[in-house]
Amino acid sequence: MILSPIPDGTERFRDADGRRVLRQGWKFMKSIRKEQQETVQRKRSSIRRHWAMIPAALFLLCAAALCILAGDSAQIGIADNLDLFQAQYQMLKNTKTFFAQGAAAPFLHGVSRDVLPGELSVEALLYALLPSLAAYWTMYFFKVILSMASFVLLMKELEKKGCLREKISGEAMEQVRERNAAWNLALLGGLAYGILNLFPSFGISFASIPLLVWMLLRLESAEKKQTIWWFAGIFCYPLVSYFSYFGIFLLGYLLITFLWKSMAGSVRAHRVQADVRLLGALCALAAGYVLCEYRLFRQMLLGSEATIRDTMVQTSLSGKEILQWIWDVLVNGVGMHCESVHRFVVLPVCLLYFLILNAGYLRRREGKRARRDLYNLCVLVLLFNSVVYGLYYLEPFRSFVEKLLPPLKGFQFSRTAFFNPFLWYGMFTIALYRLYCWLTAHCRKAAALTWGLMGAAILSVLLYGNSYNDLLHTAKSEARKLAGLSKENTLSYGEFYSEDLFREACRQIDYDGEWAAAYGFHPAVLEYNGISTVDGYLGFYSQSYKEEFRGVIAPALSANEGARLYYDEWGARCYLYSADQPTIVEAVRNYPHPEGEIAMDPEALQELGCRYLFSRIRITNATEKGLTLLCTCSSEESPYVLYVYQVD
Numbered sequence: 001m002i003l004s005p006i007p008d009g010t011e012r013f014r015d016a017d018g019r020r021v022l023r024q025g026w027k028f029m030k031s032i033r034k035e036q037q038e039t040v041q042r043k044r045s046s047i048r049r050h051w052a053m054i055p056a057a058l059f060l061l062c063a064a065a066l067c068i069l070a071g072d073s074a075q076i077g078i079a080d081n082l083d084l085f086q087a088q089y090q091m092l093k094n095t096k097t098f099f100a101q102g103a104a105a106p107f108l109h110g111v112s113r114d115v116l117p118g119e120l121s122v123e124a125l126l127y128a129l130l131p132s133l134a135a136y137w138t139m140y141f142f143k144v145i146l147s148m149a150s151f152v153l154l155m156k157e158l159e160k161k162g163c164l165r166e167k168i169s170g171e172a173m174e175q176v177r178e179r180n181a182a183w184n185l186a187l188l189g190g191l192a193y194g195i196l197n198l199f200p201s202f203g204i205s206f207a208s209i210p211l212l213v214w215m216l217l218r219l220e221s222a223e224k225k226q227t228i229w230w231f232a233g234i235f236c237y238p239l240v241s242y243f244s245y246f247g248i249f250l251l252g253y254l255l256i257t258f259l260w261k262s263m264a265g266s267v268r269a270h271r272v273q274a275d276v277r278l279l280g281a282l283c284a285l286a287a288g289y290v291l292c293e294y295r296l297f298r299q300m301l302l303g304s305e306a307t308i309r310d311t312m313v314q315t316s317l318s319g320k321e322i323l324q325w326i327w328d329v330l331v332n333g334v335g336m337h338c339e340s341v342h343r344f345v346v347l348p349v350c351l352l353y354f355l356i357l358n359a360g361y362l363r364r365r366e367g368k369r370a371r372r373d374l375y376n377l378c379v380l381v382l383l384f385n386s387v388v389y390g391l392y393y394l395e396p397f398r399s400f401v402e403k404l405l406p407p408l409k410g411f412q413f414s415r416t417a418f419f420n421p422f423l424w425y426g427m428f429t430i431a432l433y434r435l436y437c438w439l440t441a442h443c444r445k446a447a448a449l450t451w452g453l454m455g456a457a458i459l460s461v462l463l464y465g466n467s468y469n470d471l472l473h474t475a476k477s478e479a480r481k482l483a484g485l486s487k488e489n490t491l492s493y494g495e496f497y498s499e500d501l502f503r504e505a506c507r508q509i510d511y512d513g514e515w516a517a518a519y520g521f522h523p524a525v526l527e528y529n530g531i532s533t534v535d536g537y538l539g540f541y542s543q544s545y546k547e548e549f550r551g552v553i554a555p556a557l558s559a560n561e562g563a564r565l566y567y568d569e570w571g572a573r574c575y576l577y578s579a580d581q582p583t584i585v586e587a588v589r590n591y592p593h594p595e596g597e598i599a600m601d602p603e604a605l606q607e608l609g610c611r612y613l614f615s616r617i618r619i620t621n622a623t624e625k626g627l628t629l630l631c632t633c634s635s636e637e638s639p640y641v642l643y644v645y646q647v648d
Helices: 011-049 053-073 078-082 085-094 122-129 132-160 170-178 181-194 200-207 209-221 224-240 243-264 269-292 294-302 319-332 346-364 367-372 374-391 395-404 413-442 444-462 470-482 493-497 499-509 523-528 543-559 561-569 602-607
Strands: 515-519 610-615 627-634 641-647
Touching (some): 053 132, 053 181, 053 470, 085 122, 085 132, 122 132, 122 200, 132 181, 132 200, 132 209, 132 413, 170 413, 181 200, 181 413, 181 444, 200 224, 200 243, 200 413, 209 269, 209 413, 224 269, 269 294, 319 374, 319 413, 346 367, 346 413, 367 374, 413 444, 493 499, 499 523, 499 610, 499 627, 499 641, 515 523, 602 610, 602 641
Parallel strands (some): 515 610
Antiparallel strands (some): 610 641, 627 641
16 A cells, blocks of 8 residues: 655554454455355255255146146046036136025025035135136145145154154264154155045145144143144134035044043043043034034034935945955045055055064064054054945944934945045155164165155156046146147046037027026036026935926936936936936047937926026937927037027
C-alpha cells in the first residue's frame, strides 16, 4: 500500500486500520464458506439417511406425468368403479345434492340421497371440489403418500417401543441407526402397500389402517395432558375410512383387544390406565363414524323399509371348499377387490422368516417371547381374518352370527380379509428390517439384499396387470398410441362416459330430466351425463322397487336362467337383461351385439314413468315393444352408436 506523506504520522494508523478491515473481511468470508460447507454436508447427510425418498419421489413424478399426458384417454378400471361410485359422485355434483338433506337421487327411480356415499370423507370432498377424473387421480396420489407416511410413523413408534430390536452388537446397531434403516424400509414398505391396486374407492381407507394403529400406540404411552389430542385424532380418523368395509371391523378388533387385555392383564395402575384409554379410543372412534356417516346410521337405526339385503342369497360351501377358500385368500387375496400381489415376493420371505424365527425360539425354549413377538401376533391376526373369511360361507356359522347380531343379516363380515394386505406388507417390512440388522452384524456386504427384496416387491405390484392397475394399463395404451398401433378393445375414461355424444343426444331429443333407461351399456353412463334413470347399480335399495322393476324385465328373466338367478338372488345391478345372451353390457370397442330384440314389458316400463330408452343396440322389435326411434348418434371420439327410443 502506498501512502502519501503526512507530517503528523497518521499514515501508520490508516495502514493498520486497513489491514484490520481486510483481516475481518477475510474471516467473515471464511465463516460464510464454512457455514455453506456445513449446510451442504448436512443436506448430503440427510439425503443419505433418507435416500428412499428419491425413488418414491421419482415414482410419484413419473405417475403424475403419465396421468397428465393421458388425460381422459386414461385406462381406468370399470367394474365396481366407473360403473358405480365415480358416476354417483358426478351425479351428486350435477344435481347439487352432495350436502342436501331429505333429497332423492335421480337414479333407480329416485332412491334416497342417504343410501349414497356420505359427504364427510376426504374422498367425497375431493369429488365435490374437483372434476371427476382429477379427483380420481388425486385420490390415488393421496393414498400412496398417506400409506408411506403412516408406515414411517408406525415403524418408528414400534422401534421406539422395542418391538423391532434384534440382539446384535452395539456397534452394528449404531450402524443400523446411522443408516436410518427403519425409516427407509418403512417408506419403501409404505410405497409397496400404497400402490397396491385394491378397490379404488376405498384406497384411502386401506392406506390409513397403519395410521390408526400408530395413533393407538401413541395414545397408550402419551402423557395425561396430551391424551385429549390423540382422542381427537382418533375421532377424526373416519374422514379417511369407511364404516361398512373397515370401521365395523376396526371397532370389533378394538373391543376384542380391550376384553382380552382386561381379562389377561394385571391390576397395576398403569395397566388399568392403558385399558381405560383403549376403551376411550373405542368410544371416540365409534362417535367419529356416527358423525361422518350419519346418513348410513340414520338409515340403519331409523329406516324400517325392507331392502334387497334381506333377500340376497349368500353362497354356501362345503367344509373342503371352505378350506380351499381360506388357503386361496392367504395366497392370493380376495378376488379383484383385494389382490395384494404378495405371493410372488412377500409371501416367500414372510414364510421363510416365520419358520426361522420360531425355530430359534424353540431351540432356545423361549415360548413366552415367541408368544409376545409382534411378528407372530401379526401371523395370528392374518390367520384369524382368513378363517373368518372362509367361515362366512358356512351356512350354520353365518346363521348363528345373524341370530346373535341381527343387524349383520346380509352383511358380508368376510371382509376381515380386507385387512390382510396391511398385515402382509407390515410383516414383510419387519422381516426385512430384522434381516438387515442381522446382516449388518454378520455379513455387512450382504445387507443390500434387503433393498433388493423390497424393490422386487414394489416392481411385482407395478407390473401385475390386475383389473385396477390403472397406471400399467394407461402406460400400455399410451405406448400403443406412440407406436401408431390400433387402440385396445377396452374403453378409456373419456370413451366410457362419452360426454359429447350424450350431450348431443340430449340436445336432439330436447331432454329435460325425464326418466330413462340404458340398454347394452351401464346405466352409470347416463347418471354421469345428467340423465335420470329408472335402472342402476346399488347394493342397498328397497325390495319393493326391485320387485317392481322385475316386472319390466320378467320376459328376459323367464328365458335366461343365468340372468334370473343373478337378479333374484342378488339384484344390485337393476339392469335391462337379454333373453338369449349371458350379458349385453360390455364396455368394449368392438361391441358384439350391434342389433337384436329386446325382451321386456313396455307397460311395466311406462308405469315407472320411463320416457326414453338409450340403447347401444339397434332394437329390431322396437315397434312391437312400443318404442319409437327418435335419433341415432355417433362420433369419431366415441365407440358408441347410440339409439334413442321414446317409450310410447
